[in-house]
Amino acid sequence: MTVSAEDRPVGVDIQENEQNRPVIEAIEADNPKATVRYLPGMVRIQSPGELVINRETVEERLGREWETHEFQLAIISYFGHIKEWDDDQIRIAWDRP
């Protein structure tokens, strides 16, 4: 059974705490197909095909400047492939169709 890269879920696990709440909200806002599951101490967000984290959306919710490097403080684990991690965006997707 082959599922195309557009449908295969990718996702991140994020620590559930006060600092990360705006980050989680930003991810939900930018990824309308994402589903969120709460596990003890952590939040798992997954989305079919692709998941993006945009600096601007996080900054709007956080009310301060936020470097994408800072996402390293929030992330516990991920599945998928980190396709892009630059100043403005982190994008997780599978590599192959």
Add this chain to the structure above:
Amino acid sequence: MTITPKAPRKLTMKQRYSALTRDLEWDPSYVSDEEMFPLTSFEGITIHDWSKWEDPFRLTVDAYTKYQAEKDKRLYAVLDGFAQSQGHLSLTDASYLNAMKLFLQGVSPLEYQAHRNFAMLARHLNGPGPRFASLCQSLDEIRHAQTEIHTLSNYNKYYAGFHSYLHMHDRVWYLSVPKSFFDDALSAGPFEFLIAIGFSFEYLLTNLLFVPFMSGASFNGDLPTMTFGFSAQSDESRHMTLGLEAIKFLLEQDEKNVPLVQHWINKWFWRGYRVTALVAQMLDYMLPRKVMSWKEAFELYFEQQMLGGLFQDLAYYGITPPLHVDKAMQEKEYLSHQAYWILYQFSHAAAFTTSVPSDEHMDWLTEQYPDTFPIYRTLWEKEKKNIAAGGRHFIRGLPQLCQVCQIPMGFTEADEPFIQAQRESIFEGERYNFCSDGCQYIFDHEPVKYRQAWLPVHQIYQGNCGAADLPGVLDWYHMKPGDGGEYLGSLDNQNWKKWHDMADETGGN
């Protein structure tokens, strides 16, 4: 809310990475490449262009140190608060700490070994990208070892079983399972190590190993462990990336690498998976408050994410899911029951305690494993009768160990819950025993390596473990009264009751 516009940065992240990490590379002029990097040719891996290695994190030394310092600051704030408020009394039960004893004795020393080997890769890989990623991982791993030891040292003041973890790691029978796994990887070449630890352990299996421990900690009132765990896991996403980039890099560099990589995936999936038997029993039996069953964790983190996601990507290169993965999927129904049953019967020679699951606990297990747990329930019901008659069951003899994973040979055939699985190979006139097809496959490819295994039971019989009787061996293990055996009535159990009665009488604190 408006945000003041950012002052334009001099360099973008990409440019900084290229300037501060990649551009520090130089070509040697008075030695050859082979002399400078002598370890990257003997395994038969072909690399044409090291500059093709990708590092999506684009880390530089300044960014790395800044965020790592912040992670430590957050962790130590939690540790102090927990210690100052006698946080250990708010755990669900003292028996919860058995999971943490196993972690400190079995896993933390592996972090230190990982630190050492990644430091070596940081010197010996030819490309600056993977060298820098290895350097970061080497520093991460020593941070993990230190923060884990520091966090759990707080429990050592009050509970048994935490005191001699390093000494025990090198000697004790059940700890030879994780130790031999890692020694196996350390004694391989650099590329095999990258597939063994970087890919198979950090990417395929890391979530099965760490997330259950950490969510379990969170659910059982162990805030410091949850915090060090998630703090360590935040580095794990970089380690996963290193492993994934490593495998893609090897596969893209030369077609001849594909069969070597496939064999390493087959081998290291099974090698790592066998270590997770300890996690399986921890999740299903050691946590007083349950998070999820091993079966559910395996389905979520392995079947859905790895088989359903990753391996579809790797199929592009001609890589197939690991050999014997079907056996692991069959075993998810009973792995934890058999692993805990083994530990239960040998815990008089362990630095953790075990106990018969309560009725409520067994009801939960029945819900989670409707097809298999009823069989094991009959064993526990029988054991409850033994205990009522004054005879808690401990095995006094020594078990046969699997030559490869070193777990006592207590696993059964998949569809025969009372028939022990046993495989054997003869090499140069000697017979070797294995718990599974997976372990036999590993031995048959490298018999000269695995016949040298330091098997704790053989070592006892050979007279290398301090004494020929149990008290003598336990002494050689540095085990103290109260470290092992039955939980009910143990030192930890008595102290726990005493402290909580005291708290009731004085109205808390």
